[in-house]
Amino acid sequence: MTPRELDQAYFALCQAMRGLDVEEATKYLACVGLLLISESDDLAVVLKTIEDAKAAASEGAPGGAAPAG
C-alpha cells in the first residue's frame, strides 16, 4: 500500500466511525478486523498484528504495558 492509499484507508475508517458510540465503534472495529484477517494469506503476519495492536491499545491503560522510554 502506498502512503497515499494508506491515507485514503485511514480517513475512510475515521469517516465511517464518526457518530458511533463506544458499543457501535467496538463492534465496527471487530468487523473491520475480522474482514481484514479473512483477506490475509499470512497467518504469522496476522498474529503479529494482533499482538502489536493489543500492546498499543494497552499502553497507558490500567495494567497495560508501561510507556516506552
Add this chain to the structure above:
Amino acid sequence: MTSAAVPRAGGFTSPAPELVAGRDTRRHPAVIVGGGPVGLVMSLCLARHGIASLLIDAEDTVCAGSRAIGIARRSLELLDALGVVGSFMQKGLTRLGSRAYARSKELGFRPLVHPETDRFPPMINLQQSYVERFLVEALDAEPLSTLRWSTILTGLAHDASGARLTVASPHGSYRIDAEWVIACDGASSATRQLLDLRMEGSAYSDRFLIIDVRMPSTWPSERRIWFNPESNPRSTVIMHKQADDEWRVDFRLPPDIDIDAALRPEAVAERVARHLAFIGEDAPWQVTWVSTYQARALTLPSYRYGRVLFAGDAAHLVPIFGARGMNSGFEDVHNLGWKLARVIRGEAADALLDSYSPERRSATLANIGYASMGTEFVAPQSWGAEVMREAVITLAPTHPVLESLMDPRTSDPSAYPDSPLNVRTADEATCAGGVPVGATMSDAPVRVVEDGFASDAWLGAICRRTTSVLVFTVNGRVDPDLALALAQVRSPLVEVHVVALGLPDASASGRVLHDHTGAVAALYGAQPGTVYVLRPDQFVLARWRTADRDEVVRAVESLGRPRAPREVSA
C-alpha cells in the same frame, strides 16, 4: 406437555464369581473399571485381540438419556473393526450439517460432506443409552469378556507384578488379582481417587441445561444453533435430532441463574415450550431426560501409572462442543487394545505401553484446543469475545469465508506426528503427498483379486487388528528381494497386502488389492515401489517411496514379534 422417564434397559445381573477365602480364584489378564461406552469398547478391543478381560461396573444398567450423542466417522470405523457398527448405523441418524441463526434470522447452513472414498458419514447422532446397550449386547455374545455389574471398586494397589483390586458387590466384598487395570470409570473416576491423582486444566463458569424431548418432527438431522434467540434471550440454544423422534436441546444458562429452580419440571417445560413455539414446532412433546453440564478442559499428567492405565473421561475431560469426549475415549482404547494384547501375550516389551500416554495426551491437548474454541463461541467467556462473536454473526451471511467460525469444530481423527513409535527413514522425505507418518490411514475402495475371483472391499476394513504392510506395485508382482523379506516377517501379527495400481497380472501369486478407482494411489501418493507400514490401530508407522527391505523388516518388528515360531511362506 407431559414428563416421562424412559425405562432403562438393564437391571443386569451377573453370575456369582468363584471365590475362595474372599478372593477371586482367577488372576485376570485385564480388569476394566467402568462399563460406560469407553470401558465396553475396551473389553471388545481386547477380545478381538484374543485377550480375556473382566469388566466391573458400579451400576446394574446402561445410562439414561442422550449424553454423548455424536459418533464421529473415525469411531464408526473403529466400531466396524470390532464388528459391531451395524446396529449403530441402523439406529443412528446421519448428521447432515450445521444451521445457525442469530435471534430468528438464519445465518447459513454448512453441510457435513460425505466423500465417496469414505465408508461412513462424518457423524451420526445416537443416544448414549443405545450406544451402551448395543455394546453390552455384543459383549454378552463374546466369550472372552466377563461383565460384573453392581460391583464397586473400593481399593486398589499395584506394583511391577500386577494389581490387586478390592470390590464391594451383591456377593460381598472380595479381592481380584489382575495383570493390568484399565480405568474407564468416567469423570468421577474412583480409580483416580484411589490412586490420589489430580487432573490439570480449567473449568468454564457457564452452565448448560440439557434436555431430551420426544416430539415428532420432519425437520432433518441437522445441528441447529441459535445465538441469542428471542425464546431465550442472551442464551445459546442447540438442537439435534436423535433416534425415536427424540430431540436433544442444550440451553446456555445465564450466569446468575438458580440451577435448582431451572431444573424444576415446570421451569424445564416452560423453557422448552418457549423455544419450540419460537421455531414453529406445534406437535405434542414430552421431556424424557434432563441434566446440567459445565464445560471442563482437564487431563491427567500421564495416562499410565505402572500397571494402571487411564482412558476416556477418567483420563481427560474435553468440553462437549465438537463431540470430542466419547470419540476420543474410543480412540484411547483402540490405541491401547493392541498394545496391551501384545504385552500380555509376551509379544512386545512392557515399554510398548509407554507410547500410550504421550500419543493420547497429545491428542487430548489438540482436542481440548478445538473444543475450547467451540465452547468460547457457544458461550463467550469475556465481553471482548462476545463482541467478536457478534461481528462474526453479523458478517457471516454476506461473507461466507467467516461461516466456518460458527462450526462446532467437529471431532476428527487424531495424529501422532511425535510418537516415540514412529519410524523415520531418509527415504520418507522423498514421498510426495500421501499419508504422513503418525497420521491415520486413509480409507478407500479396492477390488480384491484372488484365484481369478474379484470382490469389492474397503482398504480400512482389510488393514485392521494386525500390523499391515502395503506394497504398491504396477500389476501385483512384487520385487523378489522384497517379497522374500516380507515372507519372513509375515506372522499372526503381520499381514502383507499387495496393491496393484494397474490391472493385476494374471500370473501374480496370492491376493492382490486392485486400486480400480485410482483413489488409493491418490490418497497415498503411491507409485510402484512405495511401501507403507500401518500399525494395528491403522496409524502410519513408516513409509518409503522406494523400500529398503531391511528397514521395512525392522519397522515391522519394532511393534513386537510372535512368541510361537513364525510361519514362513514363499
